[in-house]
Amino acid sequence: MRESSSGEAIKLVKDCLNYLRFHHDLEPAELSATYPEIFHLTPSHHGVDALLRDRTKKLVNEKALDVVREDHLPTLEDVRKEFEKCHQCRLCKERKNIVFGVGNEQAKLVFIGEAPGRDEDLKGEPFVGRAGQLLTKIINAMGLKREDVYITNIVKCRPPGNRNPLPDEIAACEPYLMKQLEVINPRLICALGTVAAQILLKTDKKISILRGQFYYYQGIKVLPTFHPAFLLRNPEYKRVVWDDMQLLMKEY
Numbered sequence: 489m490r491e492s493s494s495g496e497a498i499k500l501v502k503d504c505l506n507y508l509r510f511h512h513d514l515e516p517a518e519l520s521a522t523y524p525e526i527f528h529l530t531p532s533h534h535g536v537d538a539l540l541r542d543r544t545k546k547l548v549n550e551k552a553l554d555v556v557r558e559d560h561l562p563t564l565e566d567v568r569k570e571f572e573k574c575h576q577c578r579l580c581k582e583r584k585n586i587v588f589g590v591g592n593e594q595a596k597l598v599f600i601g602e603a604p605g606r607d608e609d610l611k612g613e614p615f616v617g618r619a620g621q622l623l624t625k626i627i628n629a630m631g632l633k634r635e636d637v638y639i640t641n642i643v644k645c646r647p648p649g650n651r652n653p654l655p656d657e658i659a660a661c662e663p664y665l666m667k668q669l670e671v672i673n674p675r676l677i678c679a680l681g682t683v684a685a686q687i688l689l690k691t692d693k694k695i696s697i698l699r700g701q702f703y704y705y706q707g708i709k710v711l712p713t714f715h716p717a718f719l720l721r722n723p724e725y726k727r728v729v730w731d732d733m734q735l736l737m738k739e740y
């Protein structure tokens with residue numbers, strides 16, 4: 489079967505998984521009654537994830553799904569290769585490096601920032617400057633390592649002078665973010681700062697209003713919080729961010 493059909497089949501399975509998660513959040517009792525074999529065996533979300541992932545693998549392994557027979561699941565490397573050809577917006581002209589993302593391809597938690605700064609552009613890795621070091625400390629304080637999570641940005645090339653990314657730059661880049669998330673299929677997203685939160689949640693509300701609550705992006709739970717660069721300038725907000733991280737860890 490063709491590669492695209494295989495990709496579509498895998499996407500369908502993932503969509504089903506996200507749909508189940510979404511409804512389990514809204515109507516846990518009803519869904520448990522409808523799918524007792526899933527929810528009675530594995531009441532937690534992660535259990536559902538694991539079960540459905542296993543089932544997906546089993547289907548692939550047993551070649552029960554014709555369409556995925558001779559194919560491989562798309563990887564982040566596939567998405568990165570596709571992105572390396574991207575010249576869809578002006579940011580490709582001045583970038584030193586693409587800042588695609590870093591971390592665990594099977595992360596349960598993905599941090600999404602705004603766009604690379606100077607340090608990130610030079611190194612080709614997100615969140616490596618001062619704000620990045622603070623993000624690493626936050627991740628460590630949650631009992632995790634950078635390698636446990638995945639870190640990326642809404643926009644993958646540095647906007648000149650660290651200006652905010654423009655709407656057409658965001659629009660050109662968002663499909664790649666969606667593909668990254670499709671591959672990783674995380675349980676949780678943490679949106680760092682106004683730009684990430686507003687783009688993922690399709691709103692123009694301020695981060696101070698949005699933070700501290702869960703929303704959905706592509707069926708994945710999103711918790712917005714303040715950007716680490718904001719925390720460097722306003723350390724008194726660290727407490728609030730820590731409260732947000734506790735919420736994330738409860739769902740992790």
Ligand code: URA
Binds near residue numbers: 614615
């Ligand atoms: N700020 C961001 O939003 N992303 C980075 O990668 C670095 C700083």
